[in-house]
Amino acid sequence: MDFYAKTCAAVDQIVGNVTAPLFRDNPAAGPAVLRLFYHDCFVEGCDASILIAPTGSNAGGPPRVERDMEENRNLPQEAFDAVEMAKAAVEKACPGVVTCADVLALAARDFVHLAGGPYYQVKKGRKDSKVSLPGKVRGSLPRANSTVDELLRVFAAKGLGAGDLVALSGAHTVGFAHCAHFVGRLYDFRGTRQPDPVMDARLVKALRMSCPFTGGSARVVVPFDVSTPFQFDHAYYANLQARLGLLGSDQALFLDARTRPLVQELAADKERFFQAFAASMDRMGSVRVKKGRKGEVRRVCSQHLH
Ligand code: HEM
Ligand SMILES: [Ca+2]
Numbered sequence: 001m002d003f004y005a006k007t008c009a010a011v012d013q014i015v016g017n018v019t020a021p022l023f024r025d026n027p028a029a030g031p032a033v034l035r036l037f038y039h040d041c042f043v044e045g046c047d048a049s050i051l052i053a054p055t056g057s058n059a060g061g062p063p064r065v066e067r068d069m070e071e072n073r074n075l076p077q078e079a080f081d082a083v084e085m086a087k088a089a090v091e092k093a094c095p096g097v098v099t100c101a102d103v104l105a106l107a108a109r110d111f112v113h114l115a116g117g118p119y120y121q122v123k124k125g126r127k128d129s130k131v132s133l134p135g136k137v138r139g140s141l142p143r144a145n146s147t148v149d150e151l152l153r154v155f156a157a158k159g160l161g162a163g164d165l166v167a168l169s170g171a172h173t174v175g176f177a178h179c180a181h182f183v184g185r186l187y188d189f190r191g192t193r194q195p196d197p198v199m200d201a202r203l204v205k206a207l208r209m210s211c212p213f214t215g216g217s218a219r220v221v222v223p224f225d226v227s228t229p230f231q232f233d234h235a236y237y238a239n240l241q242a243r244l245g246l247l248g249s250d251q252a253l254f255l256d257a258r259t260r261p262l263v264q265e266l267a268a269d270k271e272r273f274f275q276a277f278a279a280s281m282d283r284m285g286s287v288r289v290k291k292g293r294k295g296e297v298r299r300v301c302s303q304h305l306h
């Protein structure tokens with residue numbers, strides 16, 4: 001936690017001075033950065049590999065970096081901009097010292113807190129990656145229709161357990177999703193031409209208004225948490241109990257006997273959720289941390305040093 005005590009002691013504050021006004025101007029940037037951190041940690045560890053921008057133009061060509069992969073396509077630019085702004089402020093005070101991977105971890109923490117979630121200490125000392133390989137993305141991130149088996153397997157591959165899966169999925173207490181990720185549940189669940197029988201019928205109806213079967217806009221998004229979409233609270237779990245989960249992967253956590261007790265526990269107690277979330281964020285933030293010469297300290301997060 002005091003990794004930069006001698007070299008950039010105020011780093012938490014410097015990042016905080018950027019994230020707070022950003023959140024005030026545009027609260028949607030918060031969930032976007034939180035998701036960015038998750039997509040970083042699950043692909044080659046928390047090393048800012050997700051932040052590398054492709055160079056040159058090859059429209060329609062093969063993917064060049066992680067960001068080019070479909071899984072990462074709709075990560076909003078504002079999330080990348082937020083990290084870049086925080087990094088620029090840190091560079092001004094302590095040039096060449098703090099990695100983008102650490103700035104991303106700090107910014108994600110800040111945005112959780114700004115939305116009403118827990119404030120937890122963030123360990124530092126992650127080096128930035130020297131590469132960003134599109135081939136590492138496939139299979140590293142679960143899908144919106146993943147089964148609990150698949151979710152557990154992908155998390156286990158990162159050293160994370162069922163408790164982490166349930167606690168971290170609670171991040172879906174904030175933020176929005178595009179229709180494509182759940183439209184199958186509204187009209188044709190697993191080829192039945194019926195909605196997912198598990199989803200609350202009123203929610204099906206409401207979501208159909210935003211997401212028509214055909215001809216809808218690819219830009220439409222709906223909130224994950226129907227009750228408090230901007231508040232980082234434990235409403236996500238009560239929603240799962242009420243069959244108001246948005247993604248198949250969300251609702252599955254309540255349907256599976258292995259994860260259901262954990263959902264019930266966190267639904268019942270906000271403080272318990274905050275504790276569990278902070279502990280699991282610490283574990284996720286420690287996945288495959290690079291040290292020493294295995295990594296670099298980028299100046300600009302979208303560009304390798306070279
Ligand atoms: C358990 C497996 C997970 C699956 C299958 C999953 C899937 C998704 C999907 C499909 C979206 C919507 C993206 C879009 O349409 O733009 C989304 C959004 C989001 N995810 Fe997850 N996710 C998972 C875990 C996590 C974790 C571990 C975190 C963070 C700790 C997280 C944080 C978020 C946030 C905050 C958003 C909203 C983003 C925004 O509003 O810009 N997710 N997720
Ligand atoms: Ca990474």
Ligand SMILES: [Ca+2]
Binds near residue numbers: 236
């Ligand atoms: Ca909420």
